[in-house]
Amino acid sequence: MTDVTASRFDSPSVVRDGLRHVDYLADDSIAGVVFLADRLGKPILVEGPAGTGKTQLAKSVAELTGARLIRLQCYEGLDESKALYEWNYKKQLLRIQAQRVGESAGEWSDIEEDIFSEEFLLTRPLLEAIRADEPVVLLIDEVDRVEVETEALLLEILSDYQVSIPELGTVAAKQIPLVFLTSNNTRELSEALKRRCLFLHIDYPDIAREKEIVLTKVGGITDSLAEQIVRIVRSIRSLELKKAPSVSETLDWARTLLLLGIDHVDAESAKETLHVLLKYQSDIEKAAKELSSSGAPGR
Amino acid sequence: MSDDLTALPAGFDGGMLETLAGFVTELRRAGIPVSLTENLDAMEAIRHVPLEDRSAFKYALAATMVKNNAHWKAFETVFEVYFSFRGSDYRLREEEGDGDVEAMLEELIGAREGEGGSGEGLSAEELAEMLYRALMDGNDALLRALARAAVTRYAGMEPGRPVGGTYYLYRTLRQLDLDGVLERMMAEAHAQVPSDLTELEERLARDEYESRLDALRREIESEIRRRLVADRGAEAVARAVRKPLPEDIDFMHASRDELVALRKAIAPLTRKLAVRLARKRRHGRKGPLDFRSTVRHSLSTGGVPADPQFRYPRPSKPEIMVIADISGSVASFARFTLQMVYAISSQFSRVRSFVFIDGIDEVTDYFKGTDDIGHAIHRINTEADVIWVDGHSDYGHAFETYWERWGKEISGKTTVLLLGDARNNYHASQSWVVAEMAKKARHVYWLNPEPRSYWDTGDSIVGQYAAHCDSAHECRNLKQLERFVEHLG
Numbered sequence: 001m002t003d004v005t006a007s008r009f010d011s012p013s014v015v016r017d018g019l020r021h022v023d024y025l026a027d028d029s030i031a032g033v034v035f036l037a038d039r040l041g042k043p044i045l046v047e048g049p050a051g052t053g054k055t056q057l058a059k060s061v062a063e064l065t066g067a068r069l070i071r072l073q074c075y076e077g078l079d080e081s082k083a084l085y086e087w088n089y090k091k092q093l094l095r096i097q098a099q100r101v102g103e104s105a106g107e108w109s110d111i112e113e114d115i116f117s118e119e120f121l122l123t124r125p126l127l128e129a130i131r132a133d134e135p136v137v138l139l140i141d142e143v144d145r146v147e148v149e150t151e152a153l154l155l156e157i158l159s160d161y162q163v164s165i166p167e168l169g170t171v172a173a174k175q176i177p178l179v180f181l182t183s184n185n186t187r188e189l190s191e192a193l194k195r196r197c198l199f200l201h202i203d204y205p206d207i208a209r210e211k212e213i214v215l216t217k218v219g220g221i222t223d224s225l226a227e228q229i230v231r232i233v234r235s236i237r238s239l240e241l242k243k244a245p246s247v248s249e250t251l252d253w254a255r256t257l258l259l260l261g262i263d264h265v266d267a268e269s270a271k272e273t274l275h276v277l278l279k280y281q282s283d284i285e286k287a288a289k290e291l292s293s294s295g296a297p298g299r
Numbered sequence: 300m301s302d303d304l305t306a307l308p309a310g311f312d313g314g315m316l317e318t319l320a321g322f323v324t325e326l327r328r329a330g331i332p333v334s335l336t337e338n339l340d341a342m343e344a345i346r347h348v349p350l351e352d353r354s355a356f357k358y359a360l361a362a363t364m365v366k367n368n369a370h371w372k373a374f375e376t377v378f379e380v381y382f383s384f385r386g387s388d389y390r391l392r393e394e395e396g397d398g399d400v401e402a403m404l405e406e407l408i409g410a411r412e413g414e415g416g417s418g419e420g421l422s423a424e425e426l427a428e429m430l431y432r433a434l435m436d437g438n439d440a441l442l443r444a445l446a447r448a449a450v451t452r453y454a455g456m457e458p459g460r461p462v463g464g465t466y467y468l469y470r471t472l473r474q475l476d477l478d479g480v481l482e483r484m485m486a487e488a489h490a491q492v493p494s495d496l497t498e499l500e501e502r503l504a505r506d507e508y509e510s511r512l513d514a515l516r517r518e519i520e521s522e523i524r525r526r527l528v529a530d531r532g533a534e535a536v537a538r539a540v541r542k543p544l545p546e547d548i549d550f551m552h553a554s555r556d557e558l559v560a561l562r563k564a565i566a567p568l569t570r571k572l573a574v575r576l577a578r579k580r581r582h583g584r585k586g587p588l589d590f591r592s593t594v595r596h597s598l599s600t601g602g603v604p605a606d607p608q609f610r611y612p613r614p615s616k617p618e619i620m621v622i623a624d625i626s627g628s629v630a631s632f633a634r635f636t637l638q639m640v641y642a643i644s645s646q647f648s649r650v651r652s653f654v655f656i657d658g659i660d661e662v663t664d665y666f667k668g669t670d671d672i673g674h675a676i677h678r679i680n681t682e683a684d685v686i687w688v689d690g691h692s693d694y695g696h697a698f699e700t701y702w703e704r705w706g707k708e709i710s711g712k713t714t715v716l717l718l719g720d721a722r723n724n725y726h727a728s729q730s731w732v733v734a735e736m737a738k739k740a741r742h743v744y745w746l747n748p749e750p751r752s753y754w755d756t757g758d759s760i761v762g763q764y765a766a767h768c769d770s771a772h773e774c775r776n777l778k779q780l781e782r783f784v785e786h787l788g
Contacts, residue, residue, distance in 0.1 A: 012348070032359065228503070
């Protein structure tokens with residue numbers, strides 16, 4: 001499976017620089033795992049808190065490699081006909097009826113062969129990714145939302161990059177796509193799935209990286225404001241909250257402050273705009289209280 | 300392992316292979332499940348990363364073998380023990396600094412290699428002063444070198460002692476007095492600005508300095524580990540520093556750090572549990588036929604109802620009564636159980652909670668109107684009226700009082716959870732109360748945080764109570780607790 005000549009990147013640092021070029025700031029672990037996934041031809045299972053750029057990673061890698069992004073959004077009740085393929089029942093019916101009307105001496109076996117051909121196949125994201133001629137990046141989003149049984153649908157694709165269709169045979173991939181699976185960790189994924197993937201946990205970025213992200217994504221922000229913002233966010237994240245602020249919320253907050261023309265955050269302006277950063281009333285109250293205290297020693 | 304040898308690239312000698320084998324074995328001993336395929340994947344993966352790039356090497360191993368973020372810390376510890384001498388990290392940094400730093404470093408290294416480790420190159424005051432400046436400037440390279448010098452000077456490491464280094468860490472940190480350093484840094488931060496720091500600024504500065512001090516602490520710890528490994532070999536050190544994974548930490552004997560780890564681990568765990576229970580409820584069985592939906596779906600098959608649709612079932616939710624012993628030894632167990640039960644309280648029609656030591660009090664109201672379970676637990680510990688005579692557990696009296704005051708509120712829909720180690724200080728057991736409960740309630744369960752082999756030894760009378768319960772469970776760690784609560788929902 002691992003054809004080294006087909007590899008897209010030379011080294012982890014090439015991945016990192018490339019991603020930086022498309023405005024995604026990767027750290028060592030992200031770049032390293034993406035590099036390995038390409039070399040080993042394995043899917044990446046990306047886990048981590050919401051809003052840390054899991055989905056964005058897949059999009060950015062697609063942009064970087066110039067590949068088409070095929071996305072499968074998972075939800076409860078997702079099944080084969082939505083994820084893999086489906087026979088176009090109505091078209092098949094029409095085909096049979098057309099035969100009857102024409103009264104031509106077609107054998108049933110001919111018709112049968114005909115209506116189970118690719119013409120009557122509706123491809124869904126997974127099959128589409130497998131059959132694509134051009135390079136693709138397959139994103140299977142929020143895979144923890146499907147039931148454990150449905151996970152099994154993915155296994156054949158993830159390990160062998162092929163789909164078996166009983167009426168047609170096995171469709172093997174023309175090229176090995178880069179596959180990203182994201183999970184918000186609302187349930188434990190099956191061992192079988194985890195075993196087939198490389199595991200990548202994306203956590204909240206450290207302060208230097210987050211600052212860089214703010215500077216890159218929010219145009220016109222000053223260095224000192226960005227520094228202040230990420231420091232306050234770090235302080236807030238260290239509290240015990242129902243939902244800690246994510247990177248995207250940090251960015252929203254930075255944009256808000258910029259729009260309001262605030263170039264120096266003090267306790268007042270922070271408190272007034274906290275609702276951008278935090279989504280629960282109890283969290284907002286807690287953070288507001290904490291921010292106006294100076295952080296007692298031995299906290 | 301030996302059959303993988305052919306798959307390894309040049310540059311991997313037998314020694315490296317042996318280290319890797321030991322590394323994987325240690326991961327498994329630490330409780331991280333590494334399957335054979337994952338092991339092979341790891342071997343394949345490290346062929347593709349440059350060996351001298353330590354962080355790439357680390358992430359290659361992690362991505363292939365550690366598939367659960369809760370295990371990351373354990374992985375990191377083992378990695379550090381096994382691969383601390385390899386890679387560029389250790390020496391390369393020294394080339395980065397400017398001339399000034401380099402000169403100082405040379406002096407320091409000289410001190411380190413000086414016999415006896417007394418650090419002749421620097422006096423204690425000079426060391427403290429340099430450390431302070433490096434912290435103030437956030438100079439990582441210098442900090443690293445200073446951490447090394449500090450360990451040499453203060454840890455007083457004795458070769459061959461089978462320890463995990465906690466003691467050495469303590470000795471080093473005591474000499475450095477980091478709390479004092481923090482105060483001094485804050486004072487300087489104050490002095491740097493003309494006007495007073497606002498409280499927010501002060502807080503931010505403190506957070507920043509604390510994180511630098513944390514980095515220094517970690518640096519010292521890993522320096523100590525490095526030396527331990529050099530002294531006694533990776534395997535011995537790994538054994539000494541092995542810690543249980545968060546889900547395996549024993550409630551009764553958790554240290555302060557472990558309790559913090561537990562508190563962090565419980566949130567994602569309960570979230571998963573709630574989702575799982577909600578799903579189970581919805582998919583456990585099918586509800587009655589949904590006629591309208593069936594007809595609508597039949598339109599796509601020409602009016603033939605080929606695909607019958609069912610309503611979602613709405614099974615009744617149980618009502619939970621938690622009766623928990625909160626005396627010293629089992630307090631943290633009660634805390635985590637209450638936290639878990641309340642976190643998934645949407646899965647129950649009602650949750651009521653009672654706590655006791657020798658008196659008993661209802662604390663349901665503490666959980667109402669607050670989102671913050673930690674806050675409620677704090678109120679339990681400070682406000683609940685649970686002491687009757689002397690503040691030593693008396694299950695008999697607590698149960699009797701409970702039965703008098705709330706016994707009639709147990710109904711056929713109620714599930715009663717009794718939490719405690721049943722160490723009754725040789726008081727009367729009054730186990731008839733549990734027998735009466737079992738008659739009225741749907742289920743009565745006993746959860747005991749002690750290992751099963753300790754039950755009914757000394758003053759433990761859990762057997763007398765358990766005889767009347769549906770079942771009694773050993774519940775020593777999050778894993779066991781989670782399993783039980785899932786069974787409950």
